[in-house]
Amino acid sequence: xxxxxxxxxxxxxxxxxxxxxxxxxxxxxxxxxxxxxxxxxxxxxxxxxxxxxxxxxxxxxxxxxxxxxxxxxxxxxxxxxxxxxxxxxxxxxxxxxxxxxxxxxxxxxxxxxxxxxxxxxxxxxxxxxxxxxxxxxxxxxxxxxxxxxxxxxxxxxxxxxxxxxxxxxxxxxxxxxxxxxxxxxxxxxxxxxxxxxxxxxxxxxxxxxxxxxxxxxxxxxxxxxxxxxxxxxxxxxxxxxxxxxxxxxxxxxxxxxxxxxxxxxxxxxxxxxxxxxxxxxxxxxxxxxxxxxxxxxxxxxxxxxxxxxxxxxxxxxxxxxxxxxxxxxxxxxxxxxxxxxxxxxxxxxxxxxxxxxxxxxxxxxxxxxxxxxxxxxxxxxxxxxxxxxxxxxxxxxxxxxxxxxxxxxxxxxxxxxxxxxxxxxxxxxxxxxxxxxxxxxxxxxxxxxxxxxxxxxxxxxxxxxxxxxxxxxxxxxxxxxxxxxxxxxxxxxxxx
Numbered sequence: 001x002x003x004x005x006x007x008x009x010x011x012x013x014x015x016x017x018x019x020x021x022x023x024x025x026x027x028x029x030x031x032x033x034x035x036x037x038x039x040x041x042x043x044x045x046x047x048x049x050x051x052x053x054x055x056x057x058x059x060x061x062x063x064x065x066x067x068x069x070x071x072x073x074x075x076x077x078x079x080x081x082x083x084x085x086x087x088x089x090x091x092x093x094x095x096x097x098x099x100x101x102x103x104x105x106x107x108x109x110x111x112x113x114x115x116x117x118x119x120x121x122x123x124x125x126x127x128x129x130x131x132x133x134x135x136x137x138x139x140x141x142x143x144x145x146x147x148x149x150x151x152x153x154x155x156x157x158x159x160x161x162x163x164x165x166x167x168x169x170x171x172x173x174x175x176x177x178x179x180x181x182x183x184x185x186x187x188x189x190x191x192x193x194x195x196x197x198x199x200x201x202x203x204x205x206x207x208x209x210x211x212x213x214x215x216x217x218x219x220x221x222x223x224x225x226x227x228x229x230x231x232x233x234x235x236x237x238x239x240x241x242x243x244x245x246x247x248x249x250x251x252x253x254x255x256x257x258x259x260x261x262x263x264x265x266x267x268x269x270x271x272x273x274x275x276x277x278x279x280x281x282x283x284x285x286x287x288x289x290x291x292x293x294x295x296x297x298x299x300x301x302x303x304x305x306x307x308x309x310x311x312x313x314x315x316x317x318x319x320x321x322x323x324x325x326x327x328x329x330x331x332x333x334x335x336x337x338x339x340x341x342x343x344x345x346x347x348x349x350x351x352x353x354x355x356x357x358x359x360x361x362x363x364x365x366x367x368x369x370x371x372x373x374x375x376x377x378x379x380x381x382x383x384x385x386x387x388x389x390x391x392x393x394x395x396x397x398x399x400x401x402x403x404x405x406x407x408x409x410x411x412x413x414x415x416x417x418x419x420x421x422x423x424x425x426x427x428x429x430x431x432x433x434x435x436x437x438x439x440x441x442x443x444x445x446x447x448x449x450x451x452x453x454x455x456x457x458x459x460x461x462x463x464x465x466x467x468x469x470x471x472x473x474x475x476x477x478x479x480x481x482x483x484x485x486x487x488x489x490x491x492x493x494x495x496x
Contacts, residue, residue, distance in 0.1 A: 021046055021122055025129055036133050037062040040107075043126045047119045049111035053130065056103030066108045068095070077103045085115070094120075096127040098134065105134070150176075151217060157181075158216045158226065159342050161261035163324035164380075169258070173214070180214060181258060183230030188253045188264035189238055190272050193245065195222035201241075201248065208237045220336035226268075228261060235284075242281050249275040250282040260380060262324070266331050266473055273467055288465075291480050292378060294406035299396060304378035307371075307493060310358040323376065325351040330363075330373045331472045360494030366433045367483060368491035370476035371398060377473075398493070402484040411484035417463045428456035429468070430487050433479055437471070 024046075028039045036053065040062040044051040052066040056077050075081040076097040086093040092114050098105040107127050109115075115123070153176065160169035170181045193201050198217060202225045205215045213229035227238065235252060242250045251272025253264035267285035275283035292300060311319050328337045329352045338345040352363060361368045401407070418426035428446065432453055435441035439457075443450040457468050466474035482488040 022125065025122075025125060028129060029132065034133055034136070036130055036137075039126060039130055039133065043109070043122065047109065047111060047122050048113070049109045049119075051110075052106075052108040053098070054106050054108070056105060061105070066093075066110050068106065068108055069093075073106055076106050079104060087114075094123055096123065098127060098131050154214055154216045155219060155342070157214060158228065158261070159340065161228065161258060162265070162328065162340055164259045164262075164320065166258045177211060177214075180212065181230070183258075185255045185257055186228050186230040186261070186264070187235065187255055188261060188268045189227040189229070189234070190218070190251045190265070190268040191225045191227065191238065191242065192221075192223050192249045192251075192272055192276075193225075194247065197245075197248075198223055198225060201225055201245070204241055205238070208241050209234055219339035219342070220332065226265065228264075239280070239282050248281065251275050252282070252284045254285055262328055262331070263377075263380065270467065270472070270474065289410060291407055291410060291477060291484070292374060294410055295401045295404060300378055300401060303397060303401060304375040307359065307375040308379060310360075310494070311355070322351050322355050323379075326355045326372070327376050327380070330369055330376070330476075333471070361491065364436050365491050366437050366475065367479050367488055368493065369471075370479035370483075371491055371493055373473070373476045374480065398483075398490060402480070402490075407484045411481040414464060414478070414481045415485055415487070418460055421459070421463070423456060425456045425460050425463075428453055429460050429478070430482055432457055433482060434488060437475070 024042065025039075028034065028042065040051050040053050043049075044063065050066060051063040052060065052068075053062040054065075054068075054073075055061055058073075069086055072081075072084045072086065072095055076084065076095055079097065079100075082097050084095040086095070091110050091112060094109045094115055096107045096109075098107050107123075107130060109123050111119070113119075153172070157169050157173050160166075160172065166181070173180045191201060191205065202215055202217050205213070205225055205227055209215065209227070209229065209231075212231055213227050213234050216226045216228075218224035218226050227234065238250055238252075242248050249272055251268045251270070251274070253267035253271070256264040256267075271283040271285040274286075275281055308323075311322060314322070325337065325341065325348055328340060329348055331337075332340070334345045334348045334352075338348045341348070355372075356363050359372065361372055363369050363372075396403070415426060418429065428442070428448075431445050432439065432442040435445065439450040439453040442453045446453070454469070461468050464474075464478060466478055468475050468478060479488070483490055
């Protein structure tokens with residue numbers, strides 16, 4: 001038994017000599033052939049031996065498991081010796097340390113014939129190749145872990161922005177991307193591509209924006225990349241990116257405060273639906289006439305304060321958590337809301353059920369969701385410098401807010417667009433909303449097939465310029481228009 005602590009013995013090559021085994025070994029360093037298991041198998045066949053590669057814990061990584069003399073193996077793993085040889089029971093064993101840091105891996109080669117100069121050279125050089133391959137694998141794995149951790153961090157920042165915790169979002173971002181969220185306002189963009197191309201697209205977004213924007217792989221939609229940027233130049237940069245890629249689309253929001261990132265995200269998704277039908281594959285959310293802008297602002301804020309007053313008794317953190325979850329839950333499905341917030345869908349449902357109970361509403365009712373959405377939307381606008389209304393001040397209530405001439409005119413104009421359709425799409429849409437957006441129940445009421453209901457609702461979308469089959473702001477505005485026009489009964493809300 002013998003051991004050396006002076007490193008692996010290297011045999012100088014004769015000038016111009018390139019033995020066949022050396023050329024074969026070098027082939028394993030080519031990108032297409034980099035596989036430690038194949039190298040170990042090649043070594044076993046080349047020197048006619050049994051070969052084993054074990055990690056620091058003794059786990060077999062490649063080859064055939066061989067019994068090792070424990071004191072020798074321990075010396076190699078600790079780095080105390082670099083190689084060792086042992087002979088006995090008709091076998092010759094050669095052990096080589098793989099790796100510079102302790103604990104190291106151990107390459108063991110066992111054969112019946114003694115190790116001559118040729119076989120020793122093959123083992124020595126193979127050990128060097130294995131070390132290179134393992135180091136390369138570790139470098140790739142470390143890079144992958146770093147990219148994954150960075151992506152998770154970006155997602156965490158986005159989730160904080162989605163629940164309006166801008167202070168925490170800025171604090172987290174400042175340590176890694178100084179100045180990224182220093183601005184008061186930002187735009188949100190959503191880029192859509194095939195899911196298989198998303199990782200490459202996200203990497204290009206990072207390069208195109210020079211990491212001066214928050215780039216996140218959407219946790220809810222496999223083909224979406226979300227970009228939050230305070231820079232005006234980002235829009236042009238992303239348009240150029242979309243131009244270079246077929247079947248890629250871009251939707252952008254209007255400028256919003258960071259606290260309204262969730263609102264901006266909804267706008268970007270809405271614009272994305274328009275971008276799919278445009279030649280340049282891009283669209284920015286169109287600022288149109290929203291019903292709340294046609295209402296008396298003081299009366300509207302006072303009414304919203306009364307509707308949400310039951311939540312005021314909660315601790316601040318709990319109240320903020322419930323409100324943020326409900327805002328997103330009214331815009332997206334429970335599953336997608338959970339993915340965006342990084343919680344379970346049961347948590348989303350539990351929070352929204354608690355809000356339902358406290359506000360005395362039924363979220364199965366589309367009109368009730370629309371009214372609560374209006375109250376929440378009004379409240380978040382207070383963050384943009386508006387003053388809060390007095391919840392105790394006299395107010396006409398929802399009936400009075402919807403009865404104003406401006407709101408009534410807006411509702412009649414919007415719904416009147418459907419009157420030109422001879423299929424009575426307006427009646428179908430009204431019935432579908434009253435049925436909670438359920439095509440089967442609406443079909444039973446109308447005496448038609450459920451697919452007919454869906455087709456009517458789908459055909460109303462381009463006429464009204466709003467998405468209806470997907471829950472969210474567009475649907476709620478149409479529901480409010482029906483309420484203002486007197487086509488639907490107002491929902492029961494404790495504070496409204």
